[in-house]
Amino acid sequence: MTSEKKSALVTGGTRGIGLAAALALLGRGYRVFAAYSSDESSAKAAREQGIETVRADVSDEEAVRALFARTGPTEVVVNNAGISLFKQIQDTSAEEWDRIFAVNVRGAFLCAREAAKGMISEKRGLIVNISSVWGEVGGSCESAYSAAKAALLGFTKALSKELGWSGIRVNSVSPGVIDTRMNSRFSSSEREALLEEIPLGRFGTGEDVARAVLFLLDNEYVTGADIPVNGGFSVV
Ligand code: NAD
Numbered sequence: 001m002t003s004e005k006k007s008a009l010v011t012g013g014t015r016g017i018g019l020a021a022a023l024a025l026l027g028r029g030y031r032v033f034a035a036y037s038s039d040e041s042s043a044k045a046a047r048e049q050g051i052e053t054v055r056a057d058v059s060d061e062e063a064v065r066a067l068f069a070r071t072g073p074t075e076v077v078v079n080n081a082g083i084s085l086f087k088q089i090q091d092t093s094a095e096e097w098d099r100i101f102a103v104n105v106r107g108a109f110l111c112a113r114e115a116a117k118g119m120i121s122e123k124r125g126l127i128v129n130i131s132s133v134w135g136e137v138g139g140s141c142e143s144a145y146s147a148a149k150a151a152l153l154g155f156t157k158a159l160s161k162e163l164g165w166s167g168i169r170v171n172s173v174s175p176g177v178i179d180t181r182m183n184s185r186f187s188s189s190e191r192e193a194l195l196e197e198i199p200l201g202r203f204g205t206g207e208d209v210a211r212a213v214l215f216l217l218d219n220e221y222v223t224g225a226d227i228p229v230n231g232g233f234s235v236v
Contacts, residue, residue, distance in 0.1 A: 005031040007074045009067075011058050011111055012081035013051060015042035016180035017130060020206025021078050021213045022051050028217065033071045035081065058107030059099075064114055073118030078213060079108035079152075080130040084145045084182055097144045104148040108155065112170075116163060123167040128213050129156050131174045133230050149174075153226055160224030169223035173212045176230025178204040199232030 006029075013022035013034025019042070026032045026049070035056045036043050043053040056067040058081045068074070082104045085096055112127050119125030134142055135149025153172055160170040177183060177194055183203075186194065195201065212227045228234070 005029060006076075007031045007033065007071050008076035008078070009033045009035065009071050009074045009111070009115070010078040010080055011035045011107065012037075013078070014046040014053055015039060016182065017175065017178055017206045017209045018078070018080040019046055019051075020210040021080060021128075022046065023049060024207075024210040024214050025076060025078075025217075026050055028214070030076065033067075033074075035067055037081070057103075058111055059102035061110055064107075064110040067111075068114040068118075073122060074115050075119070075122070075124065076126045076128075076217065077111055077115040078128045078130065079111055081107055082130065082132075082182075084142065086141055086185065087144075088141050089143050092144055100144040100148050101151070104145070105151045105155070108152055112155075112159060116166075116168065119163070119168045120166045125163075125168040126217060127159065127163075127168065127170045128216055129153075129170070129172040130209070131156070131172045131226065133174050133176045133228065133234050136174050136226070136228065137234050156226065157224050164223050169216070169220070171216045171223060172226045173209055173216070174226055174228045174230070175209050176204055176228070176233035178206065178209060178229075180206060197233060198230075202231065204229060204231060 008025040008030040010018045010022040012018035014036040022032045022034050033052045035054050056063040129152045131152045132149040134146040138146045156172040209229050212229050
């Protein structure tokens with residue numbers, strides 16, 4: 001009976017990296033919920049694969065409360081919902097900066113806060129924040145995005161120290177260049193140039209990132225860690 005299964009939530013779990021993580025958790029027997037912002041055709045496809053979808057903007061406090069009212073207590077939360085911005089700083093508006101932080105950072109905070117309430121009473125749980133290689137090393141013309149992803153790394157470490165005492169582990173995964181819709185803006189020559197910077201000679205897949213999430217699920221002695229999944233793009 002599905003109602004007896006442990007639940008997992010993947011924000012942005014209807015496509016790309018999030019979908020791969022959601023399917024991996026489904027494969028581990030979880031009842032999996034995916035929050036998404038607007039792409040209905042991806043949500044439909046995710047539902048057809050057994051994922052329960054909830055349209056909710058993770059930056060909206062009330063929407064996140066309603067999301068967790070729908071999921072009930074979750075054992076695993078993957079804060080994957082994210083948006084990027086490729087602009088030079090002089091062209092970046094304050095509104096754009098705030099939106100990048102609202103989705104990538106505030107969204108992770110709101111979901112972690114709601115999840116922690118149930119996890120603390122269970123004395124068990126796993127939160128995985130999807131950061132980025134740019135959060136680790138910074139990306140030119142992506143200062144807002146890089147700063148937001150770096151904030152997630154700090155948030156992860158702090159929360160792992162706070163929640164470890166309650167049996168909750170908090171980790172991050174930092175993907176490099178993953179072949180998803182987020183990178184569809186690259187021209188073929190830009191893709192070629194990027195490939196030349198990746199020692200393993202290919203872009204990553206959502207499944208590559210999902211395997212890191214499963215590692216964090218399986219290894220119950222890892223918390224406060226960041227796992228780079230970048231093909232050697234940036235070894236730090
Ligand atoms: P994607 O654009 O394919 O998917 C993003 C998902 O997030 C979608 O399901 C979308 O509905 C959801 N989303 C966006 N804004 C939302 C909001 N406000 N509320 C709820 N859901 C929202 O992107 P992706 O490439 O799969 O990226 C997933 C995560 O991985 C992001 O956090 C991204 O920053 C990070 N990341 C991606 C790459 C890459 O190369 N693709 C590299 C490093 C990090």
